[in-house]
Amino acid sequence: MKISPTFDQASSCVLFHGDCLDLLKQIPDNSIKLIVTSPPYNLGKEYETRLKLNQYISQQKQVIEECVRTLDNTGSICWQVGNYVNNSEIIPLDIVLFPLFASFGLHLRNRIVWQFGHGLHASKRFSGRYEVILWFTKSNNYTFNLDPIRIPQKYPQKKYFKGPRKGELSGNPLGKNPNDIWDIPNVKANHIEKTVHPCQFPIELIERLVLSMTNENDWVLDPFMGVGSTAIAALMHNRKAVGAEIRNEYLVIAKNRIQKALKGELQMRPMERPVYDPNQPAKNIPPKNIKINKSAQPTLLEKPGKYRVEKKK
Ligand SMILES: C[S@@+](CC[C@H](N)C(=O)[O-])C[C@H]1O[C@@H](n2cnc3c(N)ncnc32)[C@H](O)[C@@H]1O
Numbered sequence: 001m002k003i004s005p006t007f008d009q010a011s012s013c014v015l016f017h018g019d020c021l022d023l024l025k026q027i028p029d030n031s032i033k034l035i036v037t038s039p040p041y042n043l044g045k046e047y048e049t050r051l052k053l054n055q056y057i058s059q060q061k062q063v064i065e066e067c068v069r070t071l072d073n074t075g076s077i078c079w080q081v082g083n084y085v086n087n088s089e090i091i092p093l094d095i096v097l098f099p100l101f102a103s104f105g106l107h108l109r110n111r112i113v114w115q116f117g118h119g120l121h122a123s124k125r126f127s128g129r130y131e132v133i134l135w136f137t138k139s140n141n142y143t144f145n146l147d148p149i150r151i152p153q154k155y156p157q158k159k160y161f162k163g164p165r166k167g168e169l170s171g172n173p174l175g176k177n178p179n180d181i182w183d184i185p186n187v188k189a190n191h192i193e194k195t196v197h198p199c200q201f202p203i204e205l206i207e208r209l210v211l212s213m214t215n216e217n218d219w220v221l222d223p224f225m226g227v228g229s230t231a232i233a234a235l236m237h238n239r240k241a242v243g244a245e246i247r248n249e250y251l252v253i254a255k256n257r258i259q260k261a262l263k264g265e266l267q268m269r270p271m272e273r274p275v276y277d278p279n280q281p282a283k284n285i286p287p288k289n290i291k292i293n294k295s296a297q298p299t300l301l302e303k304p305g306k307y308r309v310e311k312k313k
Helices: 020-024 053-070 093-103 201-214 229-236 248-262
Strands: 014-017 031-035 069-080 084-086 089-092 109-117 130-137 182-183 217-220 240-245 298-300 309-313
Touching: 014 020, 014 229, 014 248, 031 093, 031 201, 031 229, 053 069, 053 084, 053 093, 069 093, 069 109, 069 201, 084 093, 089 093, 093 109, 093 130, 093 309, 130 201, 201 240, 217 229, 229 240, 229 309, 240 248
Parallel strands: 014 240, 031 069, 031 217, 109 182, 217 240
Antiparallel strands: 069 130, 084 089, 109 130, 298 309
16 A cells, blocks of 8 residues: 555545644545544653643643644544553542533543553552543534444343334344443553553554544544554544654554554454453353364455454465
8 A cells, every 4th residue: 555645635544743733734625534542641652751740731732723624524532541640649630621612512422431451550549441432523524334333232131011012123233332431451562562652552442433534535633643543443444544753763663553453464353352361261262253262363355354363474
């Protein structure tokens, strides 16, 4: 696949090396269907300079304002954040950033709690095991496709016990709404998607957003792209991807992962796989539509959205 270094409507993948504000300036008004990102949290990680909180917020404001301008009227913004920590005191970034989004007239649809099992073990407070995704839309007329992201019913055989439909199955046979608490493993050392990036998205987290909030051929933007997880989730489902990354080291990895994904060679954790539970081995059996054996890893097929399992070489 040809990857364009600057925004080009005719391309299906744009990876910009530099400040996201410089990329955003190239993107026309109302052209992006979904903006999904995890910005720096101002924690002084290797890819950011720690700022005073008010400076950080005004920097975020500039980016958010440009994102709103480029967003399609039926589109969505998903801002994934955790806590800013100062002197062991936590400041949840969704709380401090919410007023910015509201000031641009966006509508909050969900505050999705992303919970995961691994992280630092705190000694003076409870260990943090969730972050949030603030999902905003630009208008009341927005794309939301529930069927592609339904999950298995808890009680698939449950039936109406009275009324005209007594005896019929009461749940949707396509599965249920995944609700606003998502239990998805974060990318730590043992995750098959792990790269050198200290905080990359699990691709399955973004797939759920892409499938529900966009249609095929729509543009998906990540202004703080890291190693390209958003772009991969978009491209594998036939959407167009655009992103900016300031560090060349990560950009190179992003390009490499995208090319591998499109050839079906990138190792990825499939959306359908249950979270591993060491106490209930039976729960770890994946749904019938994916087959996994001990010596196998899932890989992406060239046809986006489908998986196969290949033996490890
Ligand atoms: C939290 S990480 C995002 C990781 C990403 N979600 C992934 O899956 O790899 C934030 C990224 O933004 C990049 N970054 C920081 N400031 C930036 C800027 N002004 N423009 C573009 N990228 C920036 C950092 O280098 C870092 O890779």
